[in-house]
Amino acid sequence: MRKLKNSELQRLNIEEFKNAPKTPIIVILDNIRSLNNIGSVFRTSDAFLIEKIILCGITAKPPHKDIQKTALGATESVDWEYIEEISEAIKSLKKSGFTIVSIEQTENAVELQNITIEAKKKYAIIFGNEVKGVQQEVVNQSDYCIEIPQFGTKHSFNISVSAGIVLWEFFKKLKY
Numbered sequence: 001m002r003k004l005k006n007s008e009l010q011r012l013n014i015e016e017f018k019n020a021p022k023t024p025i026i027v028i029l030d031n032i033r034s035l036n037n038i039g040s041v042f043r044t045s046d047a048f049l050i051e052k053i054i055l056c057g058i059t060a061k062p063p064h065k066d067i068q069k070t071a072l073g074a075t076e077s078v079d080w081e082y083i084e085e086i087s088e089a090i091k092s093l094k095k096s097g098f099t100i101v102s103i104e105q106t107e108n109a110v111e112l113q114n115i116t117i118e119a120k121k122k123y124a125i126i127f128g129n130e131v132k133g134v135q136q137e138v139v140n141q142s143d144y145c146i147e148i149p150q151f152g153t154k155h156s157f158n159i160s161v162s163a164g165i166v167l168w169e170f171f172k173k174l175k176y
Contacts, residue, residue: 017077022051023171024122026093030086030138031057031129032159039070040160041127046074048171053078054124056086070160090124090141098124102142103162104134105155109147112166117173125166127159 012020027045032038038060045053055061061082062068062075083089090100099121117123126142128134133156139145148157148165157165 014077020049023049023174025050025170026052026124028054028124028126029059032059033130035060035064035066036070037160039067041163042071042074042078044164044167045078048167053080054089055082056089086138093124098122100124100142102126102134102139102145103166104139104145105147106139106145109145112146112148112169127163130159
């Protein structure tokens with residue numbers, strides 16, 4: 001077994017990425033404090049051909065050196081926009097036919113492994129603040145919430161880890 005060189009991975013260049021069919025998912029980052037988390041979500045979104053990222057509230061915007069440190073150029077490949085008020089973003093996405101999904105521990109949340117994803121639907125997946133999570137008013141506007149099962153002593157994952165887990169699960173079900 002030999003480790004592959006980057007040149008052997010056959011990754012898309014930015015132009016090819018921009019023209020490639022996208023996974024029908026918009027990621028919403030609401031009030032994310034850590035620039036490294038933001039950059040990590042950009043990088044994960046690039047890996048899974050996510051349609052777009054919407055940054056809301058206090059979430060920082062590219063270009064920023066601390067976002068770039070973990071994004072490794074993904075801010076150039078993945079489309080993004082800033083909408084200050086998340087409620088405005090949700091209203092617009094609902095009008096465009098998106099199903100709104102918050103990643104949060106709530107009553108009646110669906111565990112990630114039990115979600116049903118319809119290939120013809122478009123999804124907007126909301127990740128909230130590192131400490132406070134998704135705001136209750138945003139949970140109220142969501143079509144449903146997803147909880148990632150956990151079995152240890154901690155109550156949550158880091159937001160970039162949550163994004164990786166959830167986006168992989170959606171990608172698998174939409175693309176395979």
